[in-house]
Amino acid sequence: MREVYISGAAMTPFARHTRSIQDLVQEAVLGAVRNAEIKLSDIQAMYSANVFGGMILGQVLVRDLGITGPALYNVENACASGATAVHLARMALQLGKYDTVVVWGVEMLSQLGGGTIPLQRNDYKTELYAAQGLTLPSVYAMRATRYLHERNLPRSVLAEIAVKNRAAGSRNPYAQQRKEVTVEEVLASRQVAEPLTLLQCCPSVVDGAACVVLTTRKPTNSAKPVRILGSAVQSGHQELGCGDILDGEITARTARLAYEEAGVDPSEVDVVELHDAFTIAELIYYEALGLCAPGESASLLQSGATSLGGRVPVNPSGGLLAKGHPLGATGVAQMVEIVWQLRGQAEGRQAEGARVGVTQCTGGGIAGVDHAASSVHVLAV
């Protein structure tokens, strides 16, 4: 199987942008192309990840850029759209269909008017649950309630995730929210869905784009060549009976596939960008990604191992909590951050000496399915 490299990586700041969605994508694409030191004419295919932009968005975004003509694949898998696009692009490269492609993700949530991201309305069961008041924060909140109950932990352990990630985000010029916070401030912020407070939720009004160049040609630019060693996408099982909502089954299953393909043990991972849309998620994913044993996520957090300077920094970018979560862009932006980390270019938030990095994101919460999609990638230099 052919090796696949990420030879170029770029993103826009995640923020409330007044520029157009075309502007954001073109900035990210041109940045990644420059970073890879290739020409636009080298691009043989394009993968465009987005959730709310509508049909044939990718073609609209790059029409004026001068790379029309090659195959363009529009990819939607909720919050895992960007990671799914990378997965598909890598597969095409491995199979020899292309040598060099670009993958971007983009979202303009400010155009939705803010507030909680709506559940999709294409399912009789989700319709019923939405009518009850179910939103994505409330799904995570019920997990948090159960987590604190079973583990006999105080609410402050959730707040500590927000403190850690927002501290990292304060060092990242691409993050939307760059203010450090204390546990007390997190707990005192507005209640959203107990036990989750506002500062434990990713910002809901954020725009941004991110892009990577994938190639089978060993990069010749000056940066360390980053390889994708493992890439997995899985879908969620139907929830039947009365299962354990603290079991991150889909994430653990996806991670196992990615680790196996990469030939990497979780203990060898140096840095992680994971899907901390809400604080409780990060604790559950520590265990699902094998960063600690089941039941030990709070201890791992409180040991400092996942903070900047720790054994395996998690979300050095600030994560979704601080950087923001423009859905279609998130999976690609996670990879941009890990590329920068592995190259030693994450100024101000560098995981020193990192050689193996992991990205993980989940997509969508359909009623009756744990998560609709999960994607895990293992990158290395």
Added chain:
Amino acid sequence: MPAGYAFVADEFGEMTLLASKSRTTGLGVFPRLPATAPSASQYEDLEIHGHASLYSFTVIHPNPKSGLAPFVLAMADFPQEVRVLGRLECALTDVAIGMKLSCRPASDNASGFVFVPAAGAA
């Protein structure tokens, strides 16, 4: 009340909810699959009733601009191995994991039912 989810089954006003049971795993899923679904043959009908146990919950605080009051959303596990998500009407200070719940009609709720603490349940 939407058709197909629930009906009042007894003189005390408690409801029976209509679910499906997987023929493969024997586990339940709520609400009942539409009878017209091509996948319906993989399931058999299941009526769920009796006291449920509160598995988890959250108190949702709608955006203050909405003017809406906080409410409780609950996951309730029934003895028939089915988990049902619904609103719980209860004093916020009384909500606790493991409390016993029953199901009542609710005209102001789009789903037509609501959980309440079970009368006389320990």
